[in-house]
Amino acid sequence: MPALSKILQQCRKWNSRHLLGIKDLSKSQIEQILRIALDLKGVPVDQLRKAAPLKGRRIFNFFVESSTRTKISFGIAARQLGAEVLDFSPGTSSLNKGESLKDTAKTIESMGVDFAVIRHPSSGAPEFLSRQIHGAVINAGDGASEHPTQALLDLLTIREATGRINRLKIALIGDIAHSRVARSNIWLHQKLGNEVTVCGPATLIPAGLPVTVSHDLDAILEKQDVVMMLRLQKERQEAGLLPSIREFSMLFGMTRERLDRLGKNAILMHPGPMNRGVEIAAEAADSHSAVILDQVGNGVVVRMAVLLLLKEALR
Ligand code: CP
DSSP states (O other): OOOHHHHHHHHTTOOOSOBOOGGGOOHHHHHHHHHHHHHHTTSOHHHHHHHOTTTTOEEEEEESSOOSHHHHHHHHHHHHTTOEEEEOOGGGSGGGGTOOHHHHHHHHHHTOOSEEEEEESSTTHHHHHHTTOSSEEEEEEETTTBOHHHHHHHHHHHHHHHSOSSSOEEEEESOOTTOHHHHHHHHHHHHHTOEEEEESOGGGSOTTOSSEEESOHHHHGGGOSEEEEOOOOGGGOOTTSOSOHHHHHHHHOBOHHHHHTSOTTOEEEOOSOOOBTTTBOHHHHTSTTBOHHHHHHHHHHHHHHHHHHHHHHHO
16 A cells, blocks of 8 residues: 555646536546545554644535535545534524525635535536635535535445446436436446446436436346445425335335345445435345445545545645
8 A cells, every 4th residue: 555645646646626526527537536545545544644634724514405424524534634624504604694605605715715515405506616716616416416526435435346447337226317426426437438327217317318228127137236226305306206205116126125136246335315215125225235334434535535636736
């Protein structure tokens, strides 16, 4: 494993100021993030804390929408690298008094922040923010558009579980229409040349995606190396998209029976949070095929890698 000084040296070649989406990354940038995240796994936390490569930097965790995994892991990643983290709570902020996204960002920036990590219900909010402030902007999920660090941590998990990032068959199952995780994974695996199938009810699969489309989970299951169940976003369902959650679950849920039909080395993923008993049965979520908690754990190193790389463009 390379020493931390070598890893930091590798970061020097980075030249993008923001991470707004996987769509903006080249294949070699994706591979670079993955390599640095993998290398960081070999560096003990106390060594990271001692070296503190982000000492003196401030990170604004600007989450306007709920999050457990992403917000906490950005906080851990930033603190392990020696940065100061400012957590934003929309419920007690002046957003409640009608302050705009732009004014909120400018206000925080005037107190001195280097990175803004933003989650927002509107697609395009991170890109808008990147035009308003001088610091680096990281998209932590915007509407149904992108969730780039999720797709990157998914890739790291796939790499660790299967030993490769190419020649893969990947199926994304369920509510594709509302899923930013699906879009970021589709763009990422398209760049890597992997074979992506999306499977779900016709009402939850948007037209025009560069993937194979299926409405029959049982027909595609056995061929996949990676099966990623997506959360049924009950809060974003317009009337009429689904006859019933029970029917969705019967047709597109990962049940115990379907789990038994996965390939011998296939892995089962879910970005979380899960609706147990809806898109994934508890027995499947807790099975040996599931790498769901590995995904969560990998969020910290991937987000450390992203912070270290973007720091280079802040200089
Ligand atoms: N996967 C994911 O983005 O989870 P959170 O909403 O908990 O951050």
